[in-house]
Amino acid sequence: xxxxxxxxxxxxxxxxxxxxxxxxxxxxxxxxxxxxxxxxxxxxxxxxxxxxxxxxxxxxxxxxxxxxxxxxxxxxxxxxxxxxxxxxxxxxxxxxxxxxxxxxxxxxxxxxxxxxxxxxxxxxx
Numbered sequence: 235x236x237x238x239x240x241x242x243x244x245x246x247x248x249x250x251x252x253x254x255x256x257x258x259x260x261x262x263x264x265x266x267x268x269x270x271x272x273x274x275x276x277x278x279x280x281x282x283x284x285x286x287x288x289x290x291x292x293x294x295x296x297x298x299x300x301x302x303x304x305x306x307x308x309x310x311x312x313x314x315x316x317x318x319x320x321x322x323x324x325x326x327x328x329x330x331x332x333x334x335x336x337x338x339x340x341x342x343x344x345x346x347x348x349x350x351x352x353x354x355x356x357x358x359x
Contacts (some may be wrong), residue, residue, distance in 0.1 A: 236260040236332050236348045243328060243353030246320055250357070254315040256330030256350055263311040264288075267336040269346060270304060270315045272326035272355075279329065279343055283315060287336030295341075298324075320357045327352040 242254040256268070269284040283294045283304040292304050303316040313330060331346035340346065 236263070236266055238330050238332060238348055238350035240328065240330050240350045240353040243355045245356045245358065248320060248322055248357055248359050250320050251316070251318045252320065252355060254317070254328055254330075254353060254355070256313045256315075258311045258313070258332065263306075264308045265336055266332040266334060266348075267338060267340065268304075268306060268313040269331050269333070269340065270313075270328060271331060271343060271346075272324075272328045273352075274323075274326040277326075281341040281343070282328070284339050284341055285313065286339055291339055293339050293341060317355070320355075322357045322359045325355060325357050327354050 237259045240256045264287050267286050270282040271279050273279040285292045285304045301319045306313040329352045330350045332348040333346045
């Protein structure tokens with residue numbers, strides 16, 4: 235399995251930007267597709283974005299399309315989530331996750347086998 239550690243969360247005003255990072259260790263990073271999910275208080279954990287092993291294919295939730303960008307650097311074993319034009323409704327704990335069929339694109343939580351511990355993002359109005 236792969237171990238995942240998120241960083242980069244924090245408090246930002248509406249309209250601002252943050253970049254989340256997720257560092258992976260363990261097995262070969264390019265053996266995994268990577269995704270970001272988020273969980274707001276009292277809500278289910280929801281899909282945000284996914285990227286395949288090469289970075290050539292990505293997919294986003296409608297709520298973040300055009301504002302968030304997922305990317306990866308396989309040499310650094312890291313996946314990123316650039317978040318721009320943040321809104322108060324983006325406030326949540328953000329989790330990165332990995333799945334082991336890296337040529338596919340998955341956006342269902344149950345398809346992911348490894349999860350990080352999460353990082354808090356708070357957007358003030």
